[in-house]
Amino acid sequence: MNNNIVYALYDDDDILLTSVKKMKEKNLNVKEVYTPFPVHGLDKVLELKETRMAITAFIYGCIGLTFGSVLIYYIMISGEYKSWPMNIGGKPNFTFFKNLPSFVPVLFELTVMFAGHLMSLTYFYRCKLFPGSQETSPDPRTTDDKFLVEIEHENFKEVEKFLKTTGAIEIKKKDDK
Amino acid sequence: MFQLNKKLHLTSISMIAIGLLSLVIGFMSDAHSTWTNLLFNNYFFLGISLFAVVFVAIQYVAEAGWSTVFKRVPEAMMAFLPYAGIIMLFIVIAAVMHWNHIYHWLEPGIMDPNEPNYDKIIAGKEPYLNAPFFLIRSIVYVIIWIYCARKLRQLSIKGDLEGDIGERSFFKGLRVSGWFLVFFAVTSCTAAWDWIMSIDTHWFSTLFGWYIFSEWATIGFTTILLIALFLQKTGYLPDLNDSHIHDLGKFIFAFSIVWTYMWFSQFMLIWYANIPEEVTYFMQRIEQSNYSFLFWFSMVINFVVPLIMLMSRDAKRNKTILVIVSTVILIGHWINSYLLFAPGTLFEHGHLGLLEVGVFLGFIGLFIQIVSRTLSKTSVEIKSHPYLDESKHLHT
Amino acid sequence: MHKESRIRDPLIDGNKTFHDITVEVAYPVEGKANKYWWTLFGLSVILMLWGFGCIAYTIGTGIGVWGLNKTINWAWDITNFVWWIGIGHAGTLISAVLLLFRQKWRMAINRSAEAMTIFGVIQAGLFPLIHMGRPWLAYWVFPIPNQYGSLWVNFNSPLLWDVFAISTYLTVSTVFWYIGLIPDFAMIRDRVNEKINPLKKKLYSLLSFGWSGRAKHWQRFEEVSLVLAGLATPLVFSVHSIVSMDFATSVIPGWHTTIFPPYFVLGALFSGFAMVETLLIIVRKVVNMEAYITIKHIEYMNVIILFTGSMVGIAYITELFMAWYSGVEFEQYAFLNRATGPYWWAYASMMTCNVVIPQLYWIYKIRTNIIATFVLSIFVNIGMWFERFVIIVTSLHRDFLPSSWTMFSPTFVDIGIFLGTIGFFFVLFLMYARTFPVVAQAEMKTIxxxxxxxxxxIDNEQ
Incomplete structure (x- = not known):
């Protein structure tokens, strides 16, 4: 285990943002930041990669659309349904495309259902969120009003001195918890 | 101060010349189809300039701050409203005077049971569809729309001179916008019934007014974006940043979907119920070979192109993609506008040809001239507005 | 970074800090329920049980215990179904559409509005379920291979579209709601003292899925919320459009009209916002949320009610006008009968409550008055119930065959089930108000x- 971890606690999102910027400038290794709410611009400062959640939603949506089309095609046009042909409003099931207007609603709903649910599941999986998952924040106040930065350090004294100038309200080592 | 560059100035002037030439050729060869040609092209630009007023008004009542920096763009587009309005009134007067035969129900004798061309259903609509009332309605719409547009424009200029944050003019504008939107909500529907739906006199659709509005919104947003991008490129809008462009892109994306939703709701319900009175409207467009391709083609490009190309965030911030998609949408809706008018007036004889394109170019030229002249009257940048600061710092 | 025009009214009253928001949002969960809560809860439970009894009676005896007859084969049940679904719409609108429009005021009310959505859709779902007569065979509505032969559901039927629309809507809204709830559950979890209340700690630990507020998680959280909002917006439009298509795809005069999809959506938002107001005006008082759900919030909601109410009014007039304009005599009669026939009173109530009364919101004093808003919101709820009743019953009761013309009157079972769903709805909502963070506190802190x-x-002085 790496014990060279220091926690700096802040009580304001703007101060946090400028401090993290300064830490990055000083080439400190910022391991993680815990915040009570999404701080606008923090991901840029931390140089986090752009998340690809939206892309997954798009892919899942395409899968849903394909699934819906195949399902409806099988049931209404090609498959076993043939033995029970139905003529609804003068529209017998000749081809998929001639009946498409009445398939659109279900195709749309299936697209949304796949995109919405599978993306949410991906989100839970990627963030390791599930019932029974344990909280990892070192300080419970980070869900209330405090912002915690986890930094790897070489020399505690030096880092502490620097962190104090940035406006941290509490600084402590990981082991003296 | 904005100044149109020489090249564009000359281009737009020659476009106007092409438009006038097309009209002259058209009227000499086939007057009937040229009236339709003029009407649908004018409708298209009427929609764009009228939507500009709606946009400005909505920004007031919705307390929207983001759009303030490019407020002069829709305001300049509003300046085209009197021109489109007057051409519209000209067509309406011509129809009433029987110079053209666009509105079938204006034919003499059609509502007279003793005449051979008597039509019982059309006669039943006489209390609403009669020449004097039709004319009065058209004049009232156009005058009040233009009045509100001028008022909003004046207040906007006044706000700039007021200094500080221009609060007083802002709240006055808010009130004008509220009244305008109430008037518009009713008249956008009735105008769509009068000028467009009554061409297919027997046909009716309750959704029609909202369907037309969704089209106006789509082409309106597209035009706002194109002009804003042009002004940004030529350096007149330094405060316009990617976030504004992104937001406009979102609106184009969203309204393309709204338009499709309206299109689908109207089409699907009529297709599904298959009632003869209603379904003829779509039969005319789908079964006739001169319209069927355009019908499906415009529907597909108006929906699929923005859906696929503008879905991602990066695309909505990419100016090249935005310009391509905007152009495609404008053409798609232009074709769709043609299909609102032509099948009911020209039946199997209509075809979208060079003369239609010529008149379209003429309107574009005139539009560029009017908009650039209005832009050059005041500074393109806003000086004082309550939301100016918010808009400048828009960051999403 | 926090630039905002000074002409905008504040959305959070009082001198609050981040910590104050935490404490005040957690208060109803941590504190004890007062006697108003218990009274309301007790009443709701009684209503709910009465409704369940009526449902049991219906299932045991058959649909014949309802007031339906051969001519009016759809009435009370579908009216309630559409009414509840409509109420559900405001929640998704507030959380999704207003998120896309960057409306900050949504943050105070989206949690409760979404809860209302989910509870409303649950009530709505009950009606088709019990109307099946044999609810244990409800799974037949899904396209599942079966052993009875090659029988499948019919994808041409709007009723099947409803199955897909409502199940998608219910589940996606729930997921959307829950993703937003996770950080707030984590906040409550971190405030519970494990020694004093180990069970509660355990419960909220489970509910919060181990949320820790890492930067990467927040980044994903924001994107997921945005995408879900983008998906939920067309979804909410589609759901009520599809509900309207149950009627509009038919050839019944008064049902078959093209304006139905957008007009139903607007009507749903209208009634949904009215119900949000009814609930939140009570909630803000009972759980001390007045600083967060301010008069400004109520005014904004009233403006939306005014807008949607007026649009619905335009749709009524359009329908009326087009019925005459169409020249189709059946159309014309259907609307004449609506306005002046034996159900004129239902039509008049609908017009008064939905079109005339909301116009009072043009007056600034009324739209910023809490009591007036509360009263008006009840009127809108009633009016929107009548709207569905008018559409459904008046179009059916005088059909193409005058010999089968008849009237509809609900039985005590019909009324009992409807009251039961109101009870059930309030039971769910009241339980929610005591165990869930009723304001999205994490988002609240960002504004x-x-x-x-x-x-x-301070900003304005500078």
Whole structure:
């Protein structure tokens, strides 16, 4: 285990943002930041990669659309349904495309259902969120009003001195918890 | 101060010349189809300039701050409203005077049971569809729309001179916008019934007014974006940043979907119920070979192109993609506008040809001239507005 | 970074800090229920049980215990179904559409509005379920291979579209709601003392899925919320459009009209916002949320009610006009009968409550008055119930065959089930108000600096 971890606690999102910027400038290794709410611009400062959640939603949506089309095609046009042909409003099931207007609603709903649910599941999986998952924040106040930065350090004294100038309200080592 | 560059100035002037030439050729060869040609092209630009007023008004009542920096763009587009309005009134007067035969129900004798061309259903609509009332309605719409547009424009200029944050003019504008939107909500529907739906006199659709509005919104947003991008490129809008462009892109994306939703709701319900009175409207467009391709083609490009190309965030911030998609949408809706008018007036004889394109170019030229002249009257940048600061710092 | 025009009113009253928001949002969960809560809860439970009894009676005896007859084969049940679904719409609108429009005021009310959505859709779902007569065979509505032969559901039927629309809507809204709830559950979890209340700690630990507020998680959280909002917006439009298509795809005069999809959506938002107001005006008082759900929030909601109410009014007039304009005599009669026939009173109530009364919101004093808003919101709820009743019953009761013309009157079972769903809805909502964070506190904290009243004062002085 790496014990060279220091926690700096802040009580304001703007101060946090400028401090993290300064830490990055000083080439400190910022391991993680815990915040009570999404701080606008923090991901840029931390140089986090752009998340690809939206892309997954798009892919899942395409899968849903394909699934819906195949399902409806099988049931209404090609498959076993043939033995029970139905003529609804003068529209017998000749081809998929001639009946498409009445398939659109279900195709749309299936697209949304796949995109919405599978993306949410991906989100839970990627963030390791599930019932029974344990909280990892070192300080419970980070869900209330405090912002915690986890930094790897070489020399505690030096880092502490620097962190104090940035406006941290509490600084402590990981082991003296 | 904005100044149109020489090249564009000359281009737009020659476009106007092409438009006038097309009209002259058209009227000499086939007057009937040229009236339709003029009407649908004018409708298209009427929609764009009228939507500009709606946009400005909505920004007031919705307390929207983001759009303030490019407020002069829709305001300049509003300046085209009197021109489109007057051409519209000209067509309406011509129809009433029987110079053209666009509105079938204006034919003499059609509502007279003793005449051979008597039509019982059309006669039943006489209390609403009669020449004097039709004319009065058209004049009232156009005058009040233009009045509100001028008022909003004046207040906007006044706000700039007021200094500080221009609060007083802002709240006055808010009130004008509220009244305008109430008037518009009713008249956008009735105008769509009068000028467009009554061409297919027997046909009716309750959704029609909202369907037309969704089209106006789509082409309106597209035009706002194109002009804003042009002004940004030529350096007149330094405060316009990617976030504004992104937001406009979102609106184009969203309204393309709204338009499709309206299109689908109207089409699907009529297709599904298959009632003869209603379904003829779509039969005319789908079964006739001169319209069927355009019908499906415009529907597909108006929906699929923005859906696929503008879905991602990066695309909505990419100016090249935005310009391509905007152009495609404008053409798609232009074709769709043609299909609102032509099948009911020209039946199997209509075809979208060079003369239609010529008149379209003429309107574009005139539009560029009017908009650039209005832009050059005041500074393109806003000086004082309550939301100016918010808009400048828009960051999403 | 927190630039906001000074003409904008603050959305958070009082001199609040981040910590104050935490404490005040957690208060109803941590504190004890007062006697108003218990009274309301007790009443709701009684209503709910009465409704369940009526449902049991219906299932045991058959649909014949309802007031339906051969001519009017759809009435009370579908009216309630559409009414509840409509109420559900405001929640998704507030959380999804207003998120896309960057409306900060949504943050105070989206949690409760979404809860209302989910509870409303549950009530709505009950009606088709019990109307099946044999609800244990409800799974037959899904396209599942079966052993009875090659029988499948019919994808041409709007009723099947409803199955897909409502199940998608219910589940996606729930997921959307829950993803937003996770950080707030984590906040409550971290405030519970494990020694004093180990069970509660355990419960909220489970509910919060181990949320820790890492930067990467927040980044994903925001994107997921945005995408879900983008998906939920067309979804909410589609759901009520599809509900309207149950009627509009038919050839019944008064049902078959093209304006139905958007008009139903607007009507749904209208009734949904009215119900949000009814609930939140009570909630803000009972759980001390007045600083977060301010008069400004109520005014904004009233403006939306005014807008949607007027649009619905335009749709009524359009329908009326087009019925005459169409020249189709059946169309014309259907609307004449609606307005002047034996159900004129239902039509008149609908017009009064939905079109005339909301116009009072043009007056500033009324739209910023809490009592007036509460009363008006009840009127809208009633009016929107009548709207569905008018559409459904008056179009059916005088059909193409005058010999089968008849009237509809609900039985005590019909009324009992409807009251039961109101009870059930309030039971769910009241339980929610005591166990869930009723305001999206994490999001609320992000706007404190731009929209908090003290922060705004400092900004304006500079």
């Amino acid at each position: 404190l600096k731009s929209s908090g009243s003290e922060f705004k004062k």
